[in-house]
Amino acid sequence: MHRETNFIVVGAGISGLAVALHLQEAGADFLLVDPKPGQGASNVAAGMLAPASEVNYDEDLMGELLRRSAKYWEIFSAKVESLSLGDTGYEKRPTMLVATERGDLDELVRLQHYHQHLNIESHLLSRREAREAEPTLTPKTIGGLYTPNDFQVDNRVVIDSLLRLFDSKQRIVRSLVSSVSSRRDGGWTLALEEESPLKCKTVILCNPMYAPEELLPSTLDARLLRFITTRPVKGDILRLKDALDQGPRLCIRSIRNGRWNYIVPRQSREVVVGATQEEISQRGSIAAKAGGVLDLLFDAVYSVPMLRELSLVEVGTGLRPGTYDNYPLVGELTPGLFIHSGHYRHGFLLAPVTAAALVSSLTDHKTYEDSSFLHHFTSILSPYRYTF
Ligand SMILES: Cc1cc2nc3c(=O)[nH]c(=O)nc-3n(C[C@H](O)[C@H](O)[C@H](O)COP(=O)(O)OP(=O)(O)OC[C@H]3O[C@@H](n4cnc5c(N)ncnc54)[C@H](O)[C@@H]3O)c2cc1C
Structure with missing residues (x-):
């Protein structure tokens, strides 16, 4: 050509x-x-479209960009659907951040204060409220932060x-x-x-x-x-299959001893568990690490024990294209x-x-x-x- x-x-x-x-x-x-x-x-x-869960302290401008971008997704998804006549896998499934330790719950409280400063909607939940909203959560859950506008798209x-x-x-x-x-x-x-x-x-x-x-x-x-x-930032990520559709209804982001983990259920019954984060050299190996996979499964099963029953269908890795x-x-x-x-x-x-x-x-x-x-x-x- x-x-x-x-x-x-x-x-x-x-x-x-x-x-x-x-x-x-x-x-x-x-x-x-x-x-x-x-x-x-x-x-x-x-494929998380998660301005509330992804924002970091002192990133007011990034917070604004994330929030506006999340709003644009509904328009973008409609454009893709009308031009391609195909689906986008855009889902308005809310997210809940959950903690099982006191120090981690304090972190969720701090994050909620920052959301208020940025005008991002989120609500602190008691142990009972969190488990009512998401019954698959472990009884060890001590509280949550509900973010009603953190949605997802099926990337593939x-x-x-x-x-x-x-x-x-x-x-x-x-x-x-x-x-x-x-x-x-x-x-x-x-x-x-x-x-x-x-x-x-x-x-x-x-x-x-x-x-x-x-x-x-x-x-x-x-x-x-x-x-x-x-700047390549490597991430290991897992895909599980929820054949009986008994997994979580919400997207879950758990924090335990400061370490974050996420569980993203999809309409297709795929459940994505992620993700590690590792700065690597330009030509570093991008094979998934056994320790990374272990941490991901451990943290996910700790917060949602029933995930143990799902099939593990894929271990993936990718490079996040980072800047300075x-x-x-x-x-x-x-x-x-x-x-x-x-x-x-x-x-x-x-x-x-x-x-x-x-x-x-x-x-x-x-x-x-x-x-x-x-x-x-x-x-x-x-x-x-x-x-x-
Ligand atoms: C584990 C993991 C989880 C993530 N989760 C999320 C999430 O939940 N939400 C979110 O918003 N983001 C997420 N990200 C980040 C997101 O995936 C990336 O920011 C995004 O995919 C980058 O898209 P891209 O098109 O820039 O790069 P890529 O998807 O890497 O595409 C770049 C393309 O460029 C092509 N290319 C390279 N060199 C050349 C060349 N010389 N000539 C022609 N083509 C070339 C490659 O073949 C490739 O297809 C995640 C990333 C990882 C790794």
Whole structure:
């Protein structure tokens, strides 16, 4: 294939697919290029859309971004369904954070105070209230924090729908981009492995950048290259099958001696248990560790004992694409070359809204009426935020 197009999106995980969906909506001409579409971190994620449970202290701006992004998911899910005619696995299943030790309960109380400060809804529950809301919880539960607006999406279902949509429109080129270089006429040429090069006016990099200097033009500032280099944060995660549908009704996030664990039940009767978190070197092993799997199962069965009866069907691992400050990288690197990556722990939650904002700024089409709040984030998400 040898094609020339307006936009090329490099990487077809949730980040690139969300950009592509908004380009499609804007009527733009584009191609997605990826040797293994949908097989990166997006394939292993738990798909939680959880601003209340995921926010950390002193992250007021991140809290605001998470909250707004969660609200956008309903709109995004409807867009995916109408354009792809496929399901998204978006579920409005509330979440409960639970504790079995006094010190951990204190942590939930502190978190609830922070939610009040951020205007995020959550409610502290007594031992009895927590177990009434979720009868599968261990009798050792001493209290909970109910977060009614922390929902989920089935990561694989939404990715499949998006890939089917773009395959049906012949928008996907299955190949690795080996270099991106500028042309004299102002456009870009992308060299591909085992395929003819592609040409375009605008490139949007939605792939984690482990060695950006190998891919990008040497004219880019060396400091910029350093700051857009992705920090791989490995996560082991398990998938169980609840054949008899007797598992938890709510999404559960337990804390025990300061260590967090989550249990995400799905309509499909899959139950996802996650996740470990380990900073690894760029070329480190990504095999799951026995100790990680042990911790995940131990913590999950401790808070919901009936999980012991479910089948363990998959042990997965993935790399969260982290940045220096854990905020995504969204913006222009050099005229015609953009980045939309580094969504770290929140790729499913954040990528739709950051993609909507980016595509609105690149086309005449306003893809999200309420995205004006993202102007506040332009400099915070800019790849130049550290350097200049
Ligand atoms: C265990 C775990 C649990 C998680 N749980 C959640 C969660 O509950 N909620 C949430 O919001 N987030 C979660 N995340 C984070 C989320 O999965 C990531 O932020 C998100 O998937 C990143 O998407 P991406 O498209 O940037 O990267 P990926 O999904 O990794 O996709 C990048 C794509 O780029 C392609 N690529 C790379 N190099 C090239 C190249 N040179 N040319 C062409 N293509 C290339 C790859 O083949 C790949 O398909 C979790 C992550 C992990 C690991």
